[in-house]
Amino acid sequence: MTETTPPTEPRPDTPGGVTATPDSTTGECRGTGSSSGPPAAGPLPAGPLSALDSDPVEARSLPDSPTSADRVRAADLCLGDLWLPAVTLDEAALRHNLDRFARWCSERGVDLAPHAKTTMAPRLWSEQLARGAWGLTAATVAQARVMRRFGVPRVLIANEVVDPDQLAWLSGALADPGFTPLCLVDSVEGVDAMDRALIGAARPLPVLVELGVTGRRTGVRDLDQALDLARVVASRPTLALVGVEAFEGVFPQRRDDDSPERVRAWLDRLYDFARRADSEGLFDGAAEVIVTAGGSSYPDLVSDALAAPPELSLPVRRIVRSGCYVTHDDLFMERASPLRSAADDDPLRPALSCHARVLSRPEPGRALLGVGKRDVSFDVDLPVPRAVLRDGERVPLTGGVRVVELNDHHAFLDLSGPEGEALRVGDVVELGLSHACTVFDKWPLIPVVDGGGRVVDAVRTLF
Structure with a gap:
């Protein structure tokens, strides 16, 4: 097998092109016996990638649309500027997963064709x-x-x-x-x-x-x-x-x-x-x-x-x-992957999130989010609420808020205890997702967010 060493420093053409930063906390900005045959392929040619990044596309979570990845990089946006619902990629988790699985394959002596x-x-x-x-x-x-x-x-x-x-x-x-x-x-x-x-x-x-x-x-x-x-x-x-x-x-x-x-x-x-x-x-x-x-x-x-x-x-x-190692997830892959948090000292990290706003509290114990099957995966698991973003603070959720059903554009939340009853119209709920394969296909342009809540890049998909 051809041995390769994954880069330890970000390159200009990596998502965001910046050094990994701490996890985001709010929606505000803060600054053997193997073949020795054909080698690993190396990065793709720059020309087609640059053309793709300059091509405008309808992007429902961006404040201006149509827009392109190049324009998003230059727009100095924050998580709080996005139109909700919005699926985002975590820049630090994404880079970690790319590097971690490359090392894992090298350590195991296997090639990767993701x-x-x-x-x-x-x-x-x-x-x-x-x-x-x-x-x-x-x-x-x-x-x-x-x-x-x-x-x-x-x-x-x-x-x-x-x-x-x-x-x-x-x-x-x-x-x-x-x-x-x-x-x-x-x-x-x-x-x-x-x-x-x-x-x-x-x-x-x-x-x-x-x-x-x-x-x-x-x-x-x-x-x-x-x-x-x-x-x-x-x-x-x-x-x-x-x-x-x-x-x-x-x-x-x-x-x-x-x-x-x-x-x-x-x-x-x-x-x-x-x-x-x-x-x-x-x-x-x-x-x-x-x-x-x-x-x-x-x-x-x-x-x-x-x-x-x-x-x-x-x-x-x-x-x-x-293939799913790129983003890992909160549920499906976290249960099954050998690099899940319960089984590895340096696990893969969930890199996909969705943010959605509470639209309605129509009755006790119930809230409706403005997100649904057109936005997030639901084929294996329903999304899991991670936190509430309110007044510049990120408040982790511990089980008092559960997604129990999805329509095309609504998520039904069951609420229990003080945590659930504190949820109010206008709050933003951060959702963890399951099975990345059925998330990416719903979004032609996905913002990449750094640890300070700043949108540093956007990833174009071609489904």
């Missing part, structure tokens, strides 16, 4: 690549197309591609020597579709056989069937078998039952497949064998399972694909 669908934010992709990421992971060809446009050199599309038009795009992309797309296969029918569409492509499309779990999503269910499929791939000159892939996140993502043990047993199949395929020469023509798994919940179990690569005829590249 699932970039989490943010669809080229500025954040560049930060991940600058800290040593081998490439990025996409869920769809459309996402891969955006990544290529911004100069990402390697994209693993974690799906089998069978759409004829998307395969035609991949065929054209293979003519670009500066871009390498990879994708998955889990059926002979899919291989046939790829083979038909890729005739005449400039080079073979690198593919990985996907191993799946019975009853869950894609992937070959049986190891013998996976070997049969690998033989078919190896017989097609339009394709190149380069490895094996799995996603252990199809198991329950929790640490308080037998899920981790089930994941460990299942991950053993990755190297079993690699040994058997290599013994038949099915990786002939590849420079290395890629073995990859590892979402945001179980990358530790994956790195443990891949810690001792088998003796193959080619080097082995071990890749995890965690």
Whole structure:
């Protein structure tokens, strides 16, 4: 594996471009056996990023809209200037998470191809690549197309591609020597579709056989069937078998039952497949064998399972694909991540917040916030109230205020005890969020806030 050292000092093109500062308190401003093949990609080209940052976009949480990331940086805004509801990124937590997970991967001896669908934010992709990421992971060809446009050199599309038009795009992309797309296969029918569409492509499309779990999503269910499929791939000159892939996140993502043990047993199949395929020469023509798994919940179990690569005829590249680490969260990832606060001395930190105003106190024990499903995630957990911002003070909440329901644009709060009953119309509630993947897609421009409550940057997303 190519060793990389994440930067310890901020660079001008990092979010905010400033040194990390203490946590915000109010809405006011205060000033082994691995491959030694292709290296980490490095940051993205500056030109496309600069063009993106200068492009105005409708931004409902900014006082002027349309606006651009460049204008936000120059506007000298504070948290209190934002139109609510507003989702924000914490500059210090964001930088900490980028650096912390890069170090974790280096310590574990695994490469990182983060699932970039989490943010669809080229500025954040560049930060991940600058800290040593081998490439990025996409869920769809459309996402891969955006990544290529911004100069990402390697994209693993974690799906089998069978759409004829998307395969035609991949065929054209293979003519670009500066871009390498990879994708998955889990059926002979899919291989046939790829083979038909890729005739005449400039080079073979690198593919990985996907191993799946019975009853869950894609992937070959049986190891013998996976070997049969690998033989078919190896017989097609339009394709190149380069490895094996799995996603252990199809198991329950929790640490308080037998899920981790089930994941460990299942991950053993990755190297079993690699040994058997290599013994038949099915990786002939590849420079290395890629073995990859590892979402945001179980990358530790994956790195443990891949810690001792088998003796193959080619080097082995071990890749995890965690994406949610960039922002972590208050609930879902805080329960499941190996770098959660209960399990690590230097944990990841929640970097996403939402601020929303109390609109109504229509009856005892009830308040309504002006925030809803159009603004925040709700697919795994409802938001959790962290604090009330009132009269320049941040008052932490300890349980007397709970979000119990979301409509499109309203959050229903249950109130109890003195803490809840003290909430009044006009107060601003700071909310912690769960599952970053379903927050970023709702906001085309997300302000980045430093420890003094100053808006120092904005991150553009491209969903």
